Amino acid sequence: MSLPLALPRLSAVASDYDILLCDVWGVIHNGRESWPAACDALIRFNRDHGHVVLISNSPRPAADVVAQLDSLGVPRESWRAFVTSGDATRAELTTRAPGPAWVIGPDRDRTLYEGLDLEFADGAEDAAFITVTGLYDDETETPEDYRAQLLPAAARDLEMICANPDHIVQRGDRIIYCGGAIADLYAALGGRVTMAGKPFDPIYDLSLREAERLLGRPVDRARALCIGDGVITDVLGAEKQQLDCLFIAQGIHGDAARGPDGHIDPAGAASLLEAESTHARYAALDLAW
Structure with a gap:
């Protein structure tokens, strides 16, 4: 069983990437409220390192979901483009x-x-x-x-x-x-x-085209990082696209990947991933800078 690397802070690898393809529900909000630490991490990446493309399995078009993000307090400066399954x-x-x-x-x-x-x-x-x-x-x-x-x-x-x-x-x-x-x-x-949504190709094709538009050049896939909490959507999709992935192993997974010290347990995260025959390069309990 291949263990993901514990990554409690995005800042530790931010300079390795130009693009973040970041999941929405379960990473930056829970449907009722946004998470300031996660939003701040995306703002800092946008400001100092590259571009954030939100990639969501929402069935509605992205333009229709923006108002929901606004109502939940997700800052507009935390993302540069938004692509949905819709x-x-x-x-x-x-x-x-x-x-x-x-x-x-x-x-x-x-x-x-x-x-x-x-x-x-x-x-x-x-x-x-x-x-x-x-x-x-x-x-x-x-x-x-x-x-x-x-x-x-x-x-x-x-x-x-x-x-x-x-x-x-x-x-x-x-x-x-x-x-x-x-x-x-x-x-x-x-x-x-x-x-057509995650983990399938069409949504990644759209997202990478948005990333290319933001960069003004082709995307170097070695410098694109997927972030998400869904094993069979976010993690499996990243693997199929041959992209690095940060697995957010909390929320819908409960405490299965939380160690006795309260931090991410790579073995627990690996067990969640192994159940679906996939893997991620990194794992964390939540997204933070």
């Missing part, structure tokens, strides 16, 4: 218009479909494909609440486009399900699933 997913949806699409997800995510000339169906029986951003009510529902509705869709071999590959996130002090959990259930039922 941005990458819109390209997939465009190729499947007009549908009709059976939409699963809350009303707040409807901006994903604006301007795409899609038609909409009420359920599997009338749809050409399914598009999922999350649960209708992630405060009360679980993926199992969708099993009965998804069975006929899988029987019809409808493709599911999932705009948020995350399975769970931490909202305040609660863990809630995301679109990826529904996609997992659908795949288990024999359904076909397509995703």
Whole structure:
């Protein structure tokens, strides 16, 4: 088992990188409040070392999520560009218009479909494909609440486009399900699933193009660092892209990587990563300068 290097402070390696591809939910906020130390670390990197590109599995376009970051107190100077799974997913949806699409997800995510000339169906029986951003009510529902509705869709071999590959996130002090959990259930039922967010290539293609725009030159991948708390999204995505990764091993992982001294335990972090057959160069409990 390869152990990640303990990295309690980003400043220790900041000079090694020109670009940070930084996850959002679970790294700089928890859905209820932002974390000042993490935001400060990104501000300092932007000021003294390079450029921060936020890379999120939010199913909404980046322009629509900026207001949420503002409301949570995430400073604009902590990032220079912002790419979401919603941005990458819109390209997939465009190729499947007009549908009709059976939409699963809350009303707040409807901006994903604006301007795409899609038609909409009420359920599997009338749809050409399914598009999922999350649960209708992630405060009360679980993926199992969708099993009965998804069975006929899988029987019809409808493709599911999932705009948020995350399975769970931490909202305040609660863990809630995301679109990826529904996609997992659908795949288990024999359904076909397509995703463009992390860990898949389309969102990284968009993010690296933004990084190239900021740098004014091609990105040296050896000088790009991914930061994230999702093992099967952030860490696996970085590995597939052959990019260094700082694994934030707290939040949704509880205290599994916290040592008895209160600091990161590399062996505990490695166990979390090994469970999904991936690895990260660095690990920390949270992001700080």
